[in-house]
Amino acid sequence: MRGLLAILGGIVSWTLRALGWTAATALVLIGILFTGWLVLRPASPSPAARAPPTSLPEPYIGETYASRVGDPAPPAVSADGNCERPGRFSAAARANAQSLTTTVWAPFGPEEIGWEIYVPLIAQEISTRCAPGEPGFARALAAWQRRKGARADGMMSPGAFEIMKQAWHRRRPFSRIRPEDCPPPPADGALATAAALESYGRPMRLRPGALAAYRRMTAAAHAEAPEIFRQPDALKIFSAYRDPEADAARCLSDGNCDGVRRTYCSAHRTGMALDIHVGMAPGGNPASTADFNRLAQSRSPAYRWMVRNASRFGFVNYPFEPWHWEWTGEPI
Numbered sequence: 213m214r215g216l217l218a219i220l221g222g223i224v225s226w227t228l229r230a231l232g233w234t235a236a237t238a239l240v241l242i243g244i245l246f247t248g249w250l251v252l253r254p255a256s257p258s259p260a261a262r263a264p265p266t267s268l269p270e271p272y273i274g275e276t277y278a279s280r281v282g283d284p285a286p287p288a289v290s291a292d293g294n295c296e297r298p299g300r301f302s303a304a305a306r307a308n309a310q311s312l313t314t315t316v317w318a319p320f321g322p323e324e325i326g327w328e329i330y331v332p333l334i335a336q337e338i339s340t341r342c343a344p345g346e347p348g349f350a351r352a353l354a355a356w357q358r359r360k361g362a363r364a365d366g367m368m369s370p371g372a373f374e375i376m377k378q379a380w381h382r383r384r385p386f387s388r389i390r391p392e393d394c395p396p397p398p399a400d401g402a403l404a405t406a407a408a409l410e411s412y413g414r415p416m417r418l419r420p421g422a423l424a425a426y427r428r429m430t431a432a433a434h435a436e437a438p439e440i441f442r443q444p445d446a447l448k449i450f451s452a453y454r455d456p457e458a459d460a461a462r463c464l465s466d467g468n469c470d471g472v473r474r475t476y477c478s479a480h481r482t483g484m485a486l487d488i489h490v491g492m493a494p495g496g497n498p499a500s501t502a503d504f505n506r507l508a509q510s511r512s513p514a515y516r517w518m519v520r521n522a523s524r525f526g527f528v529n530y531p532f533e534p535w536h537w538e539w540t541g542e543p544i
């Protein structure tokens with residue numbers, strides 16, 4: 213130690229002699245400034261903060277998305293051998309099979325990946341039972357595109373979807389009205405109450421015509437597709453008429469809504485809108501808009517039956533919410 217101090221002292225006295233007091237003072241000042249910078253410089257960012265930001269919410273990433281859905285994916289090949297027949301639309305079919313799970317788009321605002329959620333609605337719209345990656349599906353899509361005056365390439369795209377979305381919206385009487393024309397809620401006593409077994413024992417009210425149509429529809433489902441009811445809550449009502457004032461107050465207090473204005477003027481104020489149980493993903497819930505939850509719902513027998521049959525009873529779906537159905541049997 214003593215030797216080290218002697219060496220340091222030697223260096224200092226040699227520096228003083230060699231450079232003189234002015235230069236030595238400058239060196240000391242530089243040393244002080246450098247030490248100050250070391251202490252005060254901003255902390256370097258953590259590896260996580262340096263990583264490029266990802267716009268994908270967690271359920272999308274890697275295997276997690278598929279593994280959270282629960283229900284198995286529908287078969288890639290349909291029972292109808294005609295659907296597989298190659299031909300003019302083979303390339304479009306390959307493109308559809310690819311985009312089905314990979315295309316990045318935002319058909320309802322938030323970003324989504326793939327279009328499998330909407331396959332039941334699309335297949336119904338273009339009148340096919342073929343699977344989305346089969347040439348028969350592309351053939352049916354091309355025929356539909358031709359009827360709509362669009363490019364008949366048989367490929368599912370945001371543009372093709374937009375035309376369908378507009379058609380689906382036009383079938384919902386409520387979505388046609390302007391926000392400033394928010395309809396008055398039904399008069400007291402104008403609503404009927406669903407039975408306890410239809411509504412988890414909670415008092416769900418809706419227009420008598422809508423309730424009668426709902427009952428005809430569930431009776432048909434029991435007769436035509438009993439497998440739906442292996443899920444004991446299938447097609448039960450979990451929301452119907454919502455008093456606009458109470459709904460807006462709830463929205464203000466818990467914030468769990470689409471905004472007070474939209475909540476106040478919701479289709480549920482008409483007594484013609486129903487939220488019904490069409491399944492859910494493990495960890496999801498019957499009304500969760502998380503994509504893994506909606507994908508599970510789109511694969512459920514209940515939703516698939518509803519998409520094909522609900523219009524017979526006057527019900528149309530809001531495509532972003534597989535559980536939300538509106539009765540069209542009366543003017544709003």
Ligand SMILES: [Zn+2]
Binds near residue numbers: 486487536
């Ligand atoms: Zn709803």
